[in-house]
Amino acid sequence: MPVLAQVVRELNELTGSDEAEVNQLADVILKDANLTSQVLRIANSVQYNPSNFPINTVSRAIVLIGFTGVRATCISLMVIDSLLGKEPRERLLAGMARGFHAAAQAKNLVRRAGRQVQEEVFIAALLYHLGEMCFWACGAQFADQLDSEVPAGQMPDDEATEAVLGTSFRAITRGLARVWKLGDTLEQALYPPKSVSAKIMAVRLGDQISQQALYGWHSAEMTATLQKVANYAGIDLEQARKMVMAVAGEAAAVAVSYGASRVCHLIPTVELSDPPAARTRIEADPQLQLNILRELSNALAEGLDVNTVFQMVLEGMHRGIGLERVMVGFFQRQRIKARYVLGEGTESWRQKFDFPIDKQVENIFTDVIDTGEAQWINRRPDRQSRHLYSTDMLRLIGCRPALLSVVRIANRDVALFYADRGDGGGQLDKDQFASFRHFTLQTGISLGMLTQKDA
Numbered sequence: 001m002p003v004l005a006q007v008v009r010e011l012n013e014l015t016g017s018d019e020a021e022v023n024q025l026a027d028v029i030l031k032d033a034n035l036t037s038q039v040l041r042i043a044n045s046v047q048y049n050p051s052n053f054p055i056n057t058v059s060r061a062i063v064l065i066g067f068t069g070v071r072a073t074c075i076s077l078m079v080i081d082s083l084l085g086k087e088p089r090e091r092l093l094a095g096m097a098r099g100f101h102a103a104a105q106a107k108n109l110v111r112r113a114g115r116q117v118q119e120e121v122f123i124a125a126l127l128y129h130l131g132e133m134c135f136w137a138c139g140a141q142f143a144d145q146l147d148s149e150v151p152a153g154q155m156p157d158d159e160a161t162e163a164v165l166g167t168s169f170r171a172i173t174r175g176l177a178r179v180w181k182l183g184d185t186l187e188q189a190l191y192p193p194k195s196v197s198a199k200i201m202a203v204r205l206g207d208q209i210s211q212q213a214l215y216g217w218h219s220a221e222m223t224a225t226l227q228k229v230a231n232y233a234g235i236d237l238e239q240a241r242k243m244v245m246a247v248a249g250e251a252a253a254v255a256v257s258y259g260a261s262r263v264c265h266l267i268p269t270v271e272l273s274d275p276p277a278a279r280t281r282i283e284a285d286p287q288l289q290l291n292i293l294r295e296l297s298n299a300l301a302e303g304l305d306v307n308t309v310f311q312m313v314l315e316g317m318h319r320g321i322g323l324e325r326v327m328v329g330f331f332q333r334q335r336i337k338a339r340y341v342l343g344e345g346t347e348s349w350r351q352k353f354d355f356p357i358d359k360q361v362e363n364i365f366t367d368v369i370d371t372g373e374a375q376w377i378n379r380r381p382d383r384q385s386r387h388l389y390s391t392d393m394l395r396l397i398g399c400r401p402a403l404l405s406v407v408r409i410a411n412r413d414v415a416l417f418y419a420d421r422g423d424g425g426g427q428l429d430k431d432q433f434a435s436f437r438h439f440t441l442q443t444g445i446s447l448g449m450l451t452q453k454d455a
Contacts, residue, residue, distance in 0.1 A: 025070060026058040038077045038259055039070065045257045068116050072123040075182065079127065080260050083137040088262070091147065092136035094391055097255070097266035098210040099126045099133070104251035105244055106206025109232060110199055121199050124186040125206040131172030135165075198232075205229055209244055213268040214391060216398030217245055268395055282322045289320035289435055293442060306450060310340050310415070313443050317419055318342045321435045323403070324422035327353060328415050334358040336365050336416050345422060352396050364388045364404060369413060374405035374437040376428065401428045405440040409448050417443075 030036055036058055043049060043061035048069075055061050062070050083092060106125035107118050136143055146164045161168050170190055177186045188196075189203040196204075205228060212222040223237070230240040252264040296312050310328050317326045325343035329336045338353035357366050367388065368375045389399050402420040406413050417440050421428060 025062055025067065029058050029070075029074060034081065035074060035077060038081075039073060041259075042073055042077075042257050066115060066119075069119045072119040075180070076123055076126055077258060079130065079133075080258055083133055084260065084262065085137060089136045089143070089147070092133055093263050094266055095129050095133045095136065096260060097263040098207075099129060100255040100258070100260065100263065101213065101248060101251045101267050102126065102128060102203075102206040102210035104206075104247050104254050105209045106202045108243070108247045109202040109205060109229070113199070117199055120183055120185040121202050121206075124183065124189050124199075124203045127173070127177075127182060127186060128189060128203065128207050129169065129173065130176055130182075131174075132169040134176065135169065135172065201232060205232060213244075213248065214394040216394075216400070217241065217268075219398055219400065266391070266395075282318070282324055284322035284432060284435070285320050286435075289316055289439075292316035292320055293439075296442065296446060306447065307340075309443060309446050309450070313417075313439050314340055314342045316439055317417070317436060321419075321432050321439070322421075323419040323432065323436070325397075326417070326419040328417050329353060330415055331357070331413055339415075343422065349396065355390070355393060362388065363390060363393065364402070365416060365418075368404040368416070369406055372406060372408065374403065374433070374440060376433045377402045377404070403428065403433060403436045405437060407440060407444045407447065409444060409451060414447065415443075 029039055039058060039061050040055060043055040043064055044052075048065055049055060055064060065073060080096065083096070103122045103126035107122040110117055110121050113121075135146075142164055146160065165172075174187055174190050176182070177190070185199055185203065188200050189207075192200060192204070205225070208225045209222075209229070212219070212225045215221045218241075222241075226237055226240045226244065229244060230237050233240060233243070235243070248267065249269050252267045252269060255261065255264050255267065292312060292315065296309070296316075314326050314328060317323050323343070325341075325346050327338050327341045327346065327349055329338045334357055336353075336355055336357050338349045341347075341349045341353070355363065355365060357363075357369060364375075364377060393399075397418070397420070400420050400422075402418060404419075405417045407415040407417070417436075419436060
């Protein structure tokens with residue numbers, strides 16, 4: 001990345017000089033046609049130009065954004081452009097998405113500070129994982145090695161990184177920050193001093209939000225981080241939750257303005273009204289369970305079709321067992337795809353619940369398929385089990401206590417049930433697991449009977 005380093009040095013020399021003039025900085029930017037267009041696009045964004053009065057020259061953009069702001073903007077633009085390339089790795093895209101999300105969140109936390117502080121915090125949060133992003137873009141065979149050793153959807157830890165590189169991503173980021181003079185804010189965020197300033201705290205909180213959001217906005221991980229945000233901002237927990245959820249929606253727009261539209265789909269977004277702060281929990285109803293099972297048996301005698309069997313079972317799990325979110329998926333070409341879903345917040349599952357289950361993949365679905373037994377996942381992933389959850393899985397269903405079971409007919413897997421209590425339903429218990437297993441067994445028996453009738 002020698003060209004990038006050279007331009008960064010020129011920018012640092014100019015923006016660090018009291019004698020630098022606007023036209024000198026403009027001259028450096030105008031040497032790169034792509035950088036010129038990108039700076040003008042950002043200068044015309046709502047972030048800097050809410051009046052929407054067109055900015056057509058780089059000189060005017062510098063006056064509007066400021067020397068420090070232009071430096072931060074240019075460095076960010078060049079880093080992004082250099083890293084993305086033609087065919088970026090999925091790990092690079094995921095890291096960049098977290099960077100934009102973190103930057104938007106961190107900048108919002110210091111929104112009452114001056115513009116210079118906001119820009120320092122923004123670039124520090126955006127480039128907090130610069131070492132890792134550079135590695136995935138330029139690491140060649142070393143990147144291939146680490147990519148093969150770390151399961152998809154899981155971030156490499158320091159131990160795995162040092163085994164391949166002999167150092168950590170954090171140390172690489174600090175080295176780049178020093179060489180490129182990316183500022184004390186980034187360096188101190190990476191290695192905090194004993195007394196942490198408000199802007200350093202904002203950078204670190206922004207990074208934590210971007211990572212915990214993958215577990216769900218109402219997950220235990222996110223709630224713990226939101227309590228820190230609430231303490232930092234002097235607001236209550238639910239106000240903090242609404243604030244960061246709103247900023248997440250803006251982060252994708254920021255990524256687009258920086259020419260990184262390819263990462264937008266990886267930034268968690270949510271409607272503020274979904275889910276609400278408080279929900280009415282669905283309570284288990286043993287009598288309703290019995291009634292639905294009895295109805296299922298009677299309907300089979302009347303020639304019930306397969307689709308109705310699944311729909312009845314889902315309703316029994318949802319209303320009878322008290323499981324807020326339930327899904328039955330069918331196996332198609334080494335993937336599990338949702339067929340029927342029930343419960344609040346599952347509408348998107350019909351299109352997006354689509355995960356691999358081939359022999360090269362290990363996740364919560366392949367685990368239950370391999371054992372053939374109903375499973376109760378009763379804890380959130382630790383270091384040993386985190387690889388069972390890909391980024392897409394965390395984004396769609398989150399990571400929470402759940403029940404899973406495969407339906408088999410004549411030694412052939414035909415469907416998979418997944419159920420959990422959602423964001424507000426609480427913990428699972430032994431009775432719910434027993435009832436869930438009973439319903440899935442009854443499903444297999446019912447489908448087996450239908451198969452024999454059709455034979």
